[in-house]
Amino acid sequence: MTPVMAGIVGCGQISSSYLEHLTGTLSGLVRVTACSDLIAERAQQRAAEFGVPTVCTTEELITDPEIEIVVNLTMPAEHHEVTMAVLEAGKHVFSEKPLTVNRELGREIIEAAAGRGLLLAGAPDTFLGAGLQACRRLIDDGAIGTPISAHALLAAGHGSERYYDIFTGPMFDMGPYYLTALVSLLGPVSRVTGSAQIPFAEKSYPADSPHHGKTFRVSRPGNISGVLDFEAGCVGVITTTCEVVGYHPRLEIYGAEGVLITNDPNAYTGAVTLQSGEGEPQPVSLPEGFPAWGRGLGVAELAQAIRAGRPPRASGDLMFHVLDIMHATHDASREERHLTLESGCPRPDPFELRELLGSTA
Ligand SMILES: NC(=O)c1ccc[n+]([C@@H]2O[C@H](COP(=O)([O-])OP(=O)(O)OC[C@H]3O[C@@H](n4cnc5c(N)ncnc54)[C@H](O)[C@@H]3O)[C@@H](O)[C@H]2O)c1
DSSP, rough: OOOEEEEEEEETHHHHHHHHTTTTTTTTTTTEEEEOOHHHHHHHHHHHHHHHEEEEHHHHHHOOOOOOEEOOOOOHHHHHHHHHHHHHHEEEEOOOSSSSSSHHHHHHHHHHHHHHTEEEEEOOGGGGSSHHHHHHHHHTTTTTTEEEEEEEEEEOOOOHHHHHHSEEEEEEHHHHHHHHHHHHHHHHHHEEEEEEEEEEEEEEOOSSSSSOOOEOOOOOSSSEEEEETTTSSSEEEEEESSSSSEEEEEEEEEEEEEEEOOTTTTSSSOOOEEETTTOOOOOOOOOOOOOOTTTTTTHHHHHHHHHHOOOOBBHHHHHHHHHHHHHHHHHHHHTOOOOOOSSSOOOOOOOOHHHHTTTTT
């Protein structure tokens, strides 16, 4: 296929991981021709590091007739404005997670893309990695029988105000990895309830913060659990907390005939184990050809979708469904009830990396 021309908006922390893979292994599918940042030096630095030919303003990048996909790597509160501007300029979008901050803005984005016949995709794309794709195949092949129960846990002790102030807490920052993995493995969620708590009203800045020695007030829940009824019948529990010590990523699917323990859903690969029947858990061999990287995979998958005229797997509808679930866990806690979700999305098709890389030939 002819490579798809792309521009990067937002050259902060995560941009180097995207640029490394998009200008490396994935350059046969995607050509990054320009990058922009409100802080121009950041864009200049990334362009120099990764050989991006043009540094320009976001306005210039979005209206550049050569660019087909804009990769939105700004912060969540900025996603809506940038994504809408890109869609209005008639280009496809890949956005970092979450889609945006609330359902109303999310709907606007979905409608704008659909109304213009443009493709919308976004992070997380870790479910396209070797670990979660191996799990997907095992579930589809009946290795654990009927999925009955799913447990997702992100227990972290970052202690940073980032988790409380950037957006609305650990569910919105880290929940997308777990929820996207769950929807990819088990299909959409139909009903949600939850509990959201602020265990400590005041926290200390961590040792690596420039504000170390001071405290900050917490206004957002830092400890959230949701109960998820999947349309297909399984019941899942997701906990995201940033109030404990260490880092404990877990995703476990319990079936009538087996148990699957996945890799960290915030990684593209890692140890996966399968327990069949009453046997001991065994390591699962992961599909070959998947490297350990890395961000940019979903952008390349979107590029192939554009050329093939099909929807992307890490679709905007999937992102919106995940956003809806995250809000529903908080709303259900406040309203003390179960909520039936209006959103949904098709379960993304299984993914074959070799097919994607083969399409560069
Ligand atoms: N940092 C991480 O480890 C990490 C990991 C995974 C995902 N993410 C996601 O990636 C996104 C970005 O995170 P980050 O940590 O890289 O943030 P960051 O603050 O380091 O970078 C964001 C950049 O966007 C720029 N920006 C904002 N509005 C802009 C505009 N209109 N035009 C051009 N540039 C603009 C800012 O100047 C900043 O340099 C977030 O959605 C986050 O959830 C971050």
